[in-house]
Amino acid sequence: MDQRLYLYPIWLRIWHGINALMFLVLIATGISMQYSNPDAPLIRFDLAVQWHNITGIILSINYIIFVAGNLVTGNGKFYLIQLKGFVQQIIRQITYYVSGHFKGEHTPFPVTAARKFNPLQKLTYVGAMYMLVPVIIITGLALLFPEFIVTKVFEFSGIYLTALLHGAVGFLLSLFLVIHVYFSTMGSTPGSNFKSMMNGWHEPH
Amino acid sequence: MKIRTFITFVCLLFLMPVWAQLNVDMESEPAKAADNQHCFNCHANQIYSFENEVSGMTERKAMNPNFIFQPDVFYQGVHRHFACTDCHSPDYENFPHQAELRLEPMYSCIDCHGGDEAFASYHFEAIEEEFGKSVHASRHSENFNCWMCHDPHSYKAMTRSNFKISEIVTYHNQMCSNCHDNPVNFQRISDSTKKPLEQIHEFLPNFKLHFSAVRCIECHTPAEDTLWVSHNVLEKEFAVKKCTECHSANTMLMSSLYKYQNLEARKNRGTLNAVFLNESYVIGANRNIYLNIISLVLFGLTVAGILIHIFFRIKKH
Numbered sequence: 001m002d003q004r005l006y007l008y009p010i011w012l013r014i015w016h017g018i019n020a021l022m023f024l025v026l027i028a029t030g031i032s033m034q035y036s037n038p039d040a041p042l043i044r045f046d047l048a049v050q051w052h053n054i055t056g057i058i059l060s061i062n063y064i065i066f067v068a069g070n071l072v073t074g075n076g077k078f079y080l081i082q083l084k085g086f087v088q089q090i091i092r093q094i095t096y097y098v099s100g101h102f103k104g105e106h107t108p109f110p111v112t113a114a115r116k117f118n119p120l121q122k123l124t125y126v127g128a129m130y131m132l133v134p135v136i137i138i139t140g141l142a143l144l145f146p147e148f149i150v151t152k153v154f155e156f157s158g159i160y161l162t163a164l165l166h167g168a169v170g171f172l173l174s175l176f177l178v179i180h181v182y183f184s185t186m187g188s189t190p191g192s193n194f195k196s197m198m199n200g201w202h203e204p205h
Numbered sequence: 206m207k208i209r210t211f212i213t214f215v216c217l218l219f220l221m222p223v224w225a226q227l228n229v230d231m232e233s234e235p236a237k238a239a240d241n242q243h244c245f246n247c248h249a250n251q252i253y254s255f256e257n258e259v260s261g262m263t264e265r266k267a268m269n270p271n272f273i274f275q276p277d278v279f280y281q282g283v284h285r286h287f288a289c290t291d292c293h294s295p296d297y298e299n300f301p302h303q304a305e306l307r308l309e310p311m312y313s314c315i316d317c318h319g320g321d322e323a324f325a326s327y328h329f330e331a332i333e334e335e336f337g338k339s340v341h342a343s344r345h346s347e348n349f350n351c352w353m354c355h356d357p358h359s360y361k362a363m364t365r366s367n368f369k370i371s372e373i374v375t376y377h378n379q380m381c382s383n384c385h386d387n388p389v390n391f392q393r394i395s396d397s398t399k400k401p402l403e404q405i406h407e408f409l410p411n412f413k414l415h416f417s418a419v420r421c422i423e424c425h426t427p428a429e430d431t432l433w434v435s436h437n438v439l440e441k442e443f444a445v446k447k448c449t450e451c452h453s454a455n456t457m458l459m460s461s462l463y464k465y466q467n468l469e470a471r472k473n474r475g476t477l478n479a480v481f482l483n484e485s486y487v488i489g490a491n492r493n494i495y496l497n498i499i500s501l502v503l504f505g506l507t508v509a510g511i512l513i514h515i516f517f518r519i520k521k522h
Contacts, residue, residue, distance in 0.1 A: 036489035038449035045448035045489070049410050097514075102521045146414050160486035164496075171500050175507050182511045 007116050008200040012075060015066050016197055022059040025051055027174050034167060053144060060137045066129070078116040079126050089119035101186075111202055121183075128176045132169050139166035229362070235280045237288035243298065244289045245276045255300060278359045292357070314351045328432055335429065335436040345394050353394070354380040364433040370462065370485060374420050377434075381421040408446070418485055423451070423461050433464060452489030 008016070029052040032042035043051070070076030092108045097120075100108070109118040117125060142149050142162050150158040187193035192203040235241075247253035251273065254265045279285065290297060294309050318329040336342055341349045351357075363373045384390045386402050399405075402416075409415045424445040426435035450457050 033452070033488050035492075036449050036453045038447070038453050038455075041449065045452055046408075046410075049448070053410075102517050104521075146411065157485050160491065163486045163488065163491075168496075171503075175503065178504075178507055178511070182514075 003204045005111065005113055005202040005204070006200055007111070007113075007202045008196060009073065009075075010200065011065075011069050011073070013197055013200060015062055015069065018062050019059065019066070022055045022062065023173070023177055025055040026059065027170070027177070029055070030167070030170050056137075056140045056144070060141070063133055063137060079122060079130070081122055081126060086119060086123075090123060093118050093120040097186075107205060110205065116202075124176060124179070128173060128180075132173050132176070136166060136169045136173060139163075139169065229283045230286065231281075236286035237291075238276075238280070240288045240290070241276070241279075245274070247300075248272055248274050249276055274358045281361065282357075282359045283362055284357055284360065311350060311352060314355070331432055332436050335432065339426075339436060339438040340440050341438050348394050353384070364464070371417070373462070374418065377420040377422065378416060385421075405441075418487075419451070419458065419462055423458065428457055428460055435461075449489065451487060454490065454492055456487060456490035458487065458490065 029043055029048040032048040033045065033052065035042075036045050036048075042048075070079070089109070096105060096108050107118065109115060111118075139162050143159070143166060146159050146162075149162050152158060153161055184193040185191075187196070188203045188205050196202050247255075247268065251268055251270075252265055253268050254263055256262075257264045292312065294306055296303060296306055313333075315329055315333045318324045318327065319333070321329075336351075341353075361376065363376050368376075382402070384394070385399065388399065391399055403412050406412050406415070422435060422438065425438050425441075427437060427439065427443075429435035429437070445451075445457075
């Protein structure tokens with residue numbers, strides 16, 4: 001019996017692909033601007049600004065598609081967290097990653113048609129997609145149109161505080177990306193989850 | 206020339222006691238306020254009135270806008286202890302003013318400040334030399350004088366003080382935009398027509414933000430160690446266009462716009478980038494060492510965690 005599950009519809013895969021590409025460009029251009037070095041530029045400063053602005057806008061539009069898609073298709077239900085027992089579930093999942101996996105135990109929360117994400121995935125995806133990404137989009141738009149930023153906040157430059165938040169959230173999302181990509185290698189084979197995001201079918205363990 | 210030299214001498218002699226104590230005493234009452242009131246009675250207003258001795262009537266006239274000066278602005282400026290007639294002919298005390306008085310020579314800064322030990326730290330001679338090299342001097346020669354930018358009736362020494370950076374930027378940029386963003390004023394010295402500043406600077410991302418955060422001279426003058434403000438305004442072809450001149454750790458803003466604050470910060474706290482924190486944000490230049498360390502540690506821990514996990518996965522496999 002074919003146990004494969006069609007979990008990633010085409011709209012989600014296109015969104016995910018665009019999001020991933022925009023993330024990479026935004027991180028590269030963001031680092032290039034923040035740590036600009038005239039002697040050894042990662043990306044030429046003016047180009048970095050231009051690409052960062054363009055990809056930021058594309059990512060923002062893409063995010064609207066993501067939220068709308070989740071509302072319309074029901075994909076959003078995978079992100080719903082039931083608080084009761086959630087901490088224990090998280091601990092179980094972490095314990096699995098830290099030791100159970102190496103002892104040959106089965107994943108405590110296998111992927112099913114009703115449960116696309118394990119509790120740790122839920123937590124990080126909700127944190128990233130519904131908390132950090134909105135913050136980075138809002139602060140990014142504010143930096144794109146700084147005339148709307150409050151000039152002074154307790155004697156600090158409003159732009160500086162906005163940029164600080166934008167940079168800090170950008171850094172956290174970069175960490176998320178690294179961790180996300182690594183955990184994607186923990187499918188039935190190291191490459192199976194990447195394949196899933198191409199063809200839409202989840203390979204069971 | 207003789208009259209000019211004489212007035213310069215009188216001017217210096219008269220004001221020496223004031224200058225000797227402090228370069229400009231901004232605290233005490235203006236020394237010549239009572240004398241100047243006579244002039245401000247008319248020149249502070251848009252409308253002035255006078256007794257027409259010919260007709261015997263009181264007449265009300267509109268003051269030429271170029272000759273209106275606000276006392277409160279004048280007394281906040283560096284020449285606040287001057288009498289109007291220290292620089293202008295005493296004949297101006299009579300009304301109607303004689304027509305030829307309009308042709309009286311105007312002093313340049315160096316006429317009064319040149320060779321004066323009390324103002325040695327301002328390097329007026331170096332300013333004069335720098336100005337001589339500038340596009341203002343080479344393109345406009347004798348027509349261009351100090352007062353085109355520095356109105357002696359309101360001038361403030363903004364740079365070497367604790368004014369907010371935003372105030373310094375607005376004040377200095379207003380000097381430039383007064384002609385370069387005002388076709389009427391620009392045509393006082395040039396027949397050429399100018400494109401709007403926004404169009405000329407369209408290569409700058411967010412033109413308005415740049416213009417409110419840095420001064421025109423940041424890009425349009427070369428870095429100058431001796432002077433607080435370089436006066437060698439360059440031909441536009443030589444203006445800074447490379448973003449990283451400002452947007453980098455070694456930002457040139459530290460030796461221009463933030464020079465005073467930078468030196469004060471070094472003196473008081475020893476933190477180079479501290480001056481940026483309160484007032485503005487320049488991406489690439491604002492770097493907080495603590496945040497850098499925290500982010501590097503977090504990133505290092507993440508990568509280390511992943512590597513350890515990979516190691517055990519391979520070992521198990």
